[in-house]
Amino acid sequence: MTTLYFITGTSSGIGYALTNHILSTENNVLVEGVSRNQAIHHGNYKHHTFDLSEIDELIGFFGKIDLEKRIKNKIDKVVLINNAGTLGQVGHVGKIPSQDIVKTININTIAPFVLMNEFLHTFDNQTFGNIEKVIINVSSGAGKRPIDGWSAYCASKAGLNLFAEVVKEEEKILNQNTQIFNISVGVVDTNMQGEIRKTTENEFSSVEYFKELKNNNQLASPEFVAEKIYSIIEKPQDYEDIWQKLQ
Ligand SMILES: NC(=O)c1ccc[n+]([C@@H]2O[C@H](COP(=O)([O-])OP(=O)(O)OC[C@H]3O[C@@H](n4cnc5c(N)ncnc54)[C@H](OP(=O)(O)O)[C@@H]3O)[C@@H](O)[C@H]2O)c1
Incomplete structure (x- = not known):
């Protein structure tokens, strides 16, 4: 029996570490990874070079990736991990490009919405029986409180959290074998934190605090x-x- 994973943002940070962890821990897995760059090469890994801001390309995603041909063994569990994300341009509203707001919301919010919809549509009971489904959304404490300079990022994660909560209710009503989690991962030493530390106090008032966290190995x-x-x-x-x- 095989577990099939779909993971976005596998080229760096949390997604890269998670994909490597899965591939080194489990033998019976297939991982379908999505990001603009490919960093992982493994027999059980297939990369899809995709820009998640191109929302229209995501419609019918699971049909486009030639899934059936490659699922030779019967799969008993499918996992979708919406991990890819961007901080967007840090700065006060009125001083950031509108295009950047659109891009941030597309990548962090709309893409996971569409992928959740496509995932539940593809792996429905009629085709796959009562297969175990897990959806993990990599979220942030920023989705629960306002942080200056991070408007689109905060709102993108808040929207993601609520959408997933609705899906959770719906899956319960339908008695589906689906588990959904929004995980606030804390402050993690990735490229995203590097971007935060590069901002100025005018753009983000707490930048010094984030620099201290890094200096103190926190x-x-x-x-x-x-x-x-x-x-x-x-x-x-x-x-x-x-x-x-x-936490
Ligand atoms: N680091 C933290 O402290 C922290 C805290 C809370 C939540 N998070 C969340 O954790 C998740 C992972 O971030 P990270 O910290 O690991 O940062 P990261 O190292 O910057 O990784 C971001 C990943 O998302 C992918 N990505 C970004 N834009 C994309 C696009 N347009 N299309 C496809 N893929 C795209 C990147 O791949 P490509 O550039 O190759 O496309 C990369 O693999 C994000 O959702 C972030 O919001 C992080």
Whole structure:
């Protein structure tokens, strides 16, 4: 029996660490990765070079990737991990390009919405029986409170959280074998944090605090976060406990 993973943002940071963790831990897996750059090469990994801001290209995504030909073994579990994300241009509203707002919302919010919809449509009960489905959305504490300079980013994660909460309710009503988690991963030592530290105090008032976190080695490693996310996929019933340890 094989687990089939779809992971966005596999070229760096959390997505890269998580994909490597899965590929080195499990033999019976197929991982379909999405990002603009490819960083992982492995027999059980297939890369799809995609720009997630190109929303129209995502419609019918699972049909386009030639899935049936490659699923030789019967799959017993499918996992969608909406991890790709962008901070967008940091700065106060009125001083950031409108195009950047659109792009940030497309990548962080609309793309995961469309992928969740396509995923649940593709792996429906009629075609795949009551297959176990897991959806993980990599979210952020920024989706729960306002942070100056991060307007589109905060709103993108808030929208993602609520959409997923609705899907969770719907799947419950339909008695589906689906688990959905929005995971706030904390402050993680990735390129995104590097971008935050490059901003000025005029753009983001707490930039010095984030620089101190890095100087004091207070950032979680992507590998640590990847292991926690993987534990949630493996044991969704232990989510609360694992989540506490992420904070
Ligand atoms: N680092 C933190 O402290 C932190 C905290 C809370 C939440 N998060 C969330 O964690 C997730 C992963 O971020 P990270 O910290 O690991 O940052 P990262 O190292 O910058 O990784 C971002 C990933 O998203 C992909 N991506 C960005 N734009 C894309 C696009 N247009 N199309 C396709 N893929 C795209 C990138 O791939 P390409 O550039 O190759 O396309 C890359 O693989 C994000 O959702 C982020 O919001 C991070």
